[in-house]
Amino acid sequence: MASGLSEFLQVGYQAAMQTADNSSLSGPSDHWEWQYLSLMRRIWEQGDERIDRTGIGTRSIFGAQLRFDLAGGAMPLLSTKRVYWKTATREFLWFLTGDTNIRKLCAQGVEIWTDWPLDRYRKETGDEISRADFSRRIVDDADFAARWGDLGPVYGKQWVDWPVYEPAGEGLFRQRAAGVNQVADLVTSLRTNPGSRRHIVEGWNVAELDRMALPPCHKTYQFHVSAGNRLSCVMYQRSCDVALGLPFNLWGAALFTRMLAQQCDMEPGELVWMGGDTHLYLNHAELVEAQLARAPSGNPVLAIRRRPDSIFDYGLEDFEVTGYAPQAHISAPVAV
Incomplete structure (x- = not known):
């Protein structure tokens, strides 16, 4: 072992x-x-x-x-x-x-993905917010969720x-809608x-x-x-x-x-x-x-x-x- x-x-x-x-x-x-x-x-x-x-x-x-x-x-x-x-x-x-933001999951009580945004938030802000409080704020505050709840x-x-991506001319490309x-x-x-x-x-x-x-x-x-x-x-x-x-x-x-x-x-x-x-x-x-x-x-x-x-x-x-x-x-x- x-x-x-x-x-x-x-x-x-x-x-x-x-x-x-x-x-x-x-x-x-x-x-x-x-x-x-x-x-x-x-x-x-x-x-x-x-x-x-x-x-x-x-x-x-x-x-x-x-x-x-x-x-x-x-x-x-x-x-x-x-x-x-x-x-x-x-x-x-x-x-x-x-969707790639945890807000709708948190609103349903699903916390599978919460730990990754929470970890990033704590590291970048120094705020040792609890998991429950972080999740609650994600649900209650749309701006906070947009800033901290997205997973990429x-x-x-x-x-x-x-x-x-499609050619946009002059060697450039743009993302298709x-x-x-x-x-x-x-x-x-x-x-x-x-x-x-x-x-x-x-x-x-x-x-x-x-x-x-x-x-x-x-x-x-x-x-x-x-x-x-x-x-x-x-x-x-x-x-x-x-x-x-x-x-x-x-x-x-x-x-x-x-x-x-x-x-x-x-x-x-x-x-x-x-x-x-x-x-x-x-x-x-x-x-x-x-x-x-x-x-x-x-x-x-x-x-x-x-x-x-x-x-x-x-x-x-x-x-x-x-x-x-x-x-x-x-x-x-x-x-x-």
Whole structure:
């Protein structure tokens, strides 16, 4: 184990590894979530210890895969800890608007992105404002939100308004008023040319990475239509926080696939998740210990209550999850 972990956590970790053997826990042996738990265990046991951007340190492997069948409304919601799927859905619908300011998220009580603007505000002003007060001010003060709440051209901006530049004469270029809406183009291509190998939504805009609060982690989505008109998705994630980020990322990719399938008169197929630098933070030892001591159970199902006119018109009220009875939430700090 890493030298930075206490002896107590080392002992707890070893106990968790023994308990996490599938044969020693009750629960269906073919439950998809064993893939997730096995990945977590592999990283914690075999991953390389690395010094990362945050300074916290990780245990990491490179190259991982999870597969999940979306047939029958099934969704990859973890049962070994509670995943707040409504929060994840609000975030994903926000991406589809192309908005890059956290104000609308904060107004809904979604604080997923608050820590990055907050960190910048504290560093630039010296004001050690609390997270709650910062978020409240973002919601209440439009000018403050405009100054401090913007994340730069992150996910949604690239998805629905990828910038395009045109010659303006004399060797100059100007930005076109409307960029490329990759999501709208994807819907069109799925409907008109389902056999294409170009059903892709990309977030990694090299020219704009330096302006982003955080470059895209779940960076590439590719879709495939197979026999039976089944729509599957491969999502590639260049950097993956397995404990905190991956449960939300799996939900978002599955939700995207389900929405596209409905809009394109297809059946949901398979979600294939692929990870590049796939890691656990060293300060997540207690979460790892607790989660690996649990066994998965249940089969949550998502129902989409209506079919909006476009993929951009869904609201939270359009989604209903049944059969989800997770074990208790496990908290852990977010690395900024």
